[in-house]
Amino acid sequence: MESSGPGGSHCCEIAIVGGGCSGTLTAAQLLRHGFQGGITIIEMRPRLGRGLAYSTPFEQHLLNVPAGNMSAFPDEPAHFLEWLRRRGWPGAAPDAFAPRMLYGDYLADVLQDTVRVSGNVNFRHLRGEVVDATTNANQAILRLSDESTVTAGKVVFALGNPASAPLNNATTRLMGDRWHDSPWIGGALRVRFPGERILLVGTGLTAIDAVLAFHSQCVLSKTYLLSRRGILPQVHSLGRAAAPPPVFENPNSIRLMFRQLRAQIALLREQDQCWRTAIDALRPVSNDLWRGLRLADQRRFLRHLRRYWEVHRHRMAPQVRRRLDELIAEHRVEVISGRIHKADRRGGTIDLTIAQRGFGERHLQVDRAINCTGIHEDYRGRPRRLIGALIDRGLAAPNDLGSGFRTGEYGELIDSQGSRSAVLFTLGPPRRGDLFETTAVPEIRRQAEALARHLISL
Numbered sequence: 001m002e003s004s005g006p007g008g009s010h011c012c013e014i015a016i017v018g019g020g021c022s023g024t025l026t027a028a029q030l031l032r033h034g035f036q037g038g039i040t041i042i043e044m045r046p047r048l049g050r051g052l053a054y055s056t057p058f059e060q061h062l063l064n065v066p067a068g069n070m071s072a073f074p075d076e077p078a079h080f081l082e083w084l085r086r087r088g089w090p091g092a093a094p095d096a097f098a099p100r101m102l103y104g105d106y107l108a109d110v111l112q113d114t115v116r117v118s119g120n121v122n123f124r125h126l127r128g129e130v131v132d133a134t135t136n137a138n139q140a141i142l143r144l145s146d147e148s149t150v151t152a153g154k155v156v157f158a159l160g161n162p163a164s165a166p167l168n169n170a171t172t173r174l175m176g177d178r179w180h181d182s183p184w185i186g187g188a189l190r191v192r193f194p195g196e197r198i199l200l201v202g203t204g205l206t207a208i209d210a211v212l213a214f215h216s217q218c219v220l221s222k223t224y225l226l227s228r229r230g231i232l233p234q235v236h237s238l239g240r241a242a243a244p245p246p247v248f249e250n251p252n253s254i255r256l257m258f259r260q261l262r263a264q265i266a267l268l269r270e271q272d273q274c275w276r277t278a279i280d281a282l283r284p285v286s287n288d289l290w291r292g293l294r295l296a297d298q299r300r301f302l303r304h305l306r307r308y309w310e311v312h313r314h315r316m317a318p319q320v321r322r323r324l325d326e327l328i329a330e331h332r333v334e335v336i337s338g339r340i341h342k343a344d345r346r347g348g349t350i351d352l353t354i355a356q357r358g359f360g361e362r363h364l365q366v367d368r369a370i371n372c373t374g375i376h377e378d379y380r381g382r383p384r385r386l387i388g389a390l391i392d393r394g395l396a397a398p399n400d401l402g403s404g405f406r407t408g409e410y411g412e413l414i415d416s417q418g419s420r421s422a423v424l425f426t427l428g429p430p431r432r433g434d435l436f437e438t439t440a441v442p443e444i445r446r447q448a449e450a451l452a453r454h455l456i457s458l
Contacts, residue, residue, distance in 0.1 A: 008148055009148065009149045009150075009151065010040060010126060010148070010149070010150045010151070011038070011150070011151045011152070012037070012038035012039060012040040012122070012124075012150065012151075012152050012153075013035075013037030013038045013039070013122075013152065013153045013154065014030065014035075014037065014038070014039050014040075014152060014153065014154045014155075014156065014455060015039075015040045015041075015042060015140070015142060015150050015152035015154070015155045015156070016039065016040070016041045016042070016155075016156045016158055017042050017130045017142065017155065017156065017157045017158060017159065017386070018041075018042075018043060018051070018157065018158035018159050018160055019041045019042075019043025019045060019048040019049070019050075019051070019125065019158075020043075020049070020050065020051020020052065020053065020054070020158065020160045021049070021051055021053065021054070021107060021160070021428070021441060021444055022051075022158035022159075022160055022427050022428035022429075022444050022447075022448065023041055023043065023048075023051075023156070023158030024041075024048055024049045024107045024108075024110070024111050025072055025107070025110075025444060025445055025448035026156050026158055026427065026448045026451060026452060027039055027041055027111060027114075027123070028072065028110055028111050028114045028448075029448045029449045029451075029452035029453075030452045030455065030456065031114045031115060031117075031118040031120055031123070032073075032114055032118070032452075033452055033453060033456055034118075034456070035120070035452070035455075035456050036118075036119075036120055036122065037122060038122040038123075038124075039120070039122065039123045039124070040123075040124050040125075040126050040150060040152070041123075041124075041125050041126070042126045042127075042128055042129075042130055042142070042144070042150060043125060043126075043127065044127055044128060044129050045127075046127065047104075047108060048107075048108055048111055048125055049104050049105075049106075049107030049108035049110070049111060050104040050107070050108070051104075051160050052160055052161055052162075052163060052184060053100060053104075053160070053161075054100050054101060054103050054104030054107065055101075055104065056100050056101055056209075056213075057101065058101075058189070058209075058212065058213045058216055059099050059101065059216075060099075060212040060213065060216045060320075060323075061099065061100045061101070061209055061212060061213070062097040062098065062099055062100065062317045062319070062320060063097050063098050063099075063100055063103055063317075064097075064205065064236075064314060064315065064316060064317065065097075065440065065441065065442070066094060066095045066096060066097060066236070066238065067080055067081050067084060067092065067093070067094060067095075067096045067097070067098050068081055068093075068094025068095065069441075069442060070098075070103065070441055071445070072106070072107065072110045072441075072445055073445065073449075074445055074446055074449060079110075080098075080103075080106055081093075081094060083106050083109065084096075084098060084102075084106075087102075089102065095238040095239065097236075097317035097318075097319065097320075126150065128144040128145065128146065128148065129144060129145040130142045130143070130144055130145075130150075130386055131143060131144065131145050131385055131386055131389065132386070132389045132393075133155065133386075133389065133390060133393070133395065133424070134393065134395075135395060135421070135423050135424065138153065138422075138423070139151055139152060139153050139423065140152055140153075140154075140155045140423050140424060142155065153423070154423055154424075154425065154455055154458070155423060155424050155425065156411075156425045156426065156427065156451065156455075157386075157390075157413075157424065157425070157426040157430060158426070158427060158428060159384070159386070159387070159426070159428075159429065159430050160428060160429055161375045161377070161429050161439070162375060162377060162384055163182045163184045163185050164181040164182030164184070164185060164371060164375075165371075165373065165374070165375050165376055165377055165378075167181070167201070167371050167373065171340055171342075171343045172369075172371075174343055174344075174345055175343060175345060175350055175369055176345060178345065178348075178349075178350055178367070178368050178369060179368075179369050179370075179371075180368065180369070180370040180371060181371050182370075182371060183200075183206065183209065183210045183213070183370050183371075183372055188370055189210060189213040189214065190217070191214055191217050191219040191220075191221045192367070192368075193219070194219050194220055194221075195220060195221065195222070196219075196221045196222070196367050196368070197221070197222045197223075197224070197365065197366040197367050197368075198210075198214065198221060198222070198223045198224070198366060198367065198368050198369070198370065199223075199224045199226060199350075199352070199364070199366040199368070199369040199370070200223055200224065200225045200226065200369075200370050200372045201226055201227070201340075201369060201370065201371050201372055201373060202225070202226075202227055202371070202372035202373040202374060203225045203226070203227040203229075203230055203231060203232055203335060204227075204233060204310065204311070204314075204372070204373070204374050205233055205314055205316060205374070206372040206373070206374050207225050207372035208232070208233065208316055208320060208324065209372075210223070210370060210372050211223055211225070211324065211327065211333055212320065212323065215323075215327055215332060215333070220332070221332075222331075222332055222333075222334075223332070223333050223334075224333075224334050224335075224336055224364065224366065225333065225334070225335045225336065225372075226336045226338060226339075226340070226354065227337070227373075228337065228338065228339055228357065229307070229337055229357065230335050230336060230337030230338075230357070231307065231308075231311050232311065232324075232335065233310075233311045233314060233315055233316045234276075234311055234312050234315045234316075235315055235316055235317075235318055235321045236276075236315045236316070236317060236318060237274050237276050238318075240274055240276060240277055240280075241277075242277075242280070242281070243277045243278070243280070243281040244281065245281050245282065245284050245285040246260070246261070246264060246278070246281055246282065246285075248260055248289070251289055251292050252292055252293065252294070252297075253297065254293055254297040254298075254300055254301050254305070255297075255300075257289070258305065261278060261282075264278045265278050275312075276312075276315075279312050279313055283437060283442075286436045286437045287435045287436050287437055287438075289436070290435065290436035295400050295401075298400075298401060298433075299401065302401065302403075336354060336356065336362070336364075337356060337357035337358075337359075338354045338355050338356035338357050338359075338362070339354065339355055340352055340353075340354060340355075341353045341354060341355040341361065348367065349365055349366065349367055350365070350366050350367070350368075350369060351363070351364075351365055352364045352365070352366065375429075376403065377403065377404075377429075377432075378402055378403070379391065379398035379399070379402050379403065379404060379405065380398045380402040381402070387405075387430075390405075390413070390424075391416075394415055394416035394417070395413065395415055395416075395421070395424060396413045396414070396415060396416075396424070397414060397415060397416045399433040399434050400433070401433035402433070403432045403433035404429070404430050404431050404432040404433040404434060404438075405426055405430050405431065405434070406434065407426060407430075407431050407434050408420045410425065410450060410451050410454040411425045411426045411427045411431060411447060411451050412424070412425050413425065413426060422458070425451060425455070427444065427447040427448060427451055428443075428444045428447065431447075
């Protein structure tokens with residue numbers, strides 16, 4: 001595969017902006033389905049397939065889905081598992097949780113092998129950052145940060161998630177350089193000195209990743225996890241039989257659907273079965289159910305129910321929970337329910353007053369604080385530079401929830417006038433809001449295949 005730096009002007013039939021999971025799978029599907037035109041992936045990272053999720057240097061960061069469900073291809077469910085076995089990875093089994101860095105290697109191999117088998121000599125990796133785009137009737141012109149351009153007949157914005165969703169308020173500004181907008185930027189996950197005390201704002205999977213990173217290092221530290229309710233993600237329970245999707249009596253009411261779901265879970269408990277069966281059975285139909293809800297109900301879910309849903313839907317591997325329990329028992333990790341009421345910067349430390357949930361105020365001194373609240377990007381407020389440029393030009397529009405683009409069936413961008421683009425497309429996280437499940441590999445791989453087939457047919 002060719003990898004080149006930016007500069008000058010380039011032309012291709014299809015440009016893919018982003019070389020993480022979404023972009024890599026889209027390119028692989030185009031090649032698998034016989035596309036022989038020019039494909040250019042524009043990605044700043046030197047290696048394709050990693051993106052934000054799979055670039056982690058920490059072996060302790062595991063996939064949140066068992067290996068048996070992580071194939072790159074919907075029609076070859078054992079593809080990843082077979083790759084692990086060929087690599088000689090110990091314990092390669094359908095219910096194993098592999099390191100995320102290893103999955104990045106897998107995606108890179110998938111693309112490299114697909115390019116080789118396809119015989120396509122027009123594939124290239126262009127290292128650069130796209131910051132703007134314009135279109136005419138049948139093509140798009142992408143402008144990169146160095147002022148070079150790429151002209152393409154079709155563009156796929158495989159943008160993934162940003163590294164952070166900043167919490168920009170008076171408290172975080174007061175902390176200055178002791179506050180990190182994200183654990184994924186710079187060296188935020190490196191322990192700076194023995195005994196360092198670190199506050200993680202959030203108790204979801206992002207915070208768990210940060211805990212694993214800090215406590216995998218030789219230098220000892222103490223971490224505090226803080227969220228309003230102090231709820232940790234649930235744990236996967238393996239070996240359960242799959243259940244058919246439920247049939248809801250009132251699929252247009254979020255309140256009545258959740259009432260029925262709670263009743264199903266209660267029945268499962270009476271039958272000595274696991275609540276996870278009911279949650280997992282929703283996955284194949286969740287996007288259809290989401291589309292059927294009124295906008296007011298979608299907003300109600302995001303406001304009141306999302307946090308409870310996420311800790312049950314997005315679970316951690318059993319070995320991760322065991323390690324977390326060990327650290328808590330050793331008093332190296334503490335989970336706190338509450339919110340920051342006041343913060344004072346005193347030299348190199350931060351004095352915090354925390355309003356604890358049901359336990360009054362608590363005073364805590366830490367050396368650093370990191371935003372681990374996860375990604376909930378606002379496309380109407382402070383989106384990334386390229387997203388903002390597309391919206392400002394009217395080439396794209398935020399969806400009704402503001403959490404992604406307004407998109408058509410195949411991910412085609414819908415512009416500010418309500419017209420579907422024949423040139424600009426997206427998949428994965430930028431479709432969040434239009435779709436309910438759109439950020440995990442099982443959903444992205446299906447979108448990539450459908451989009452590739454659609455692009456080839458145009």
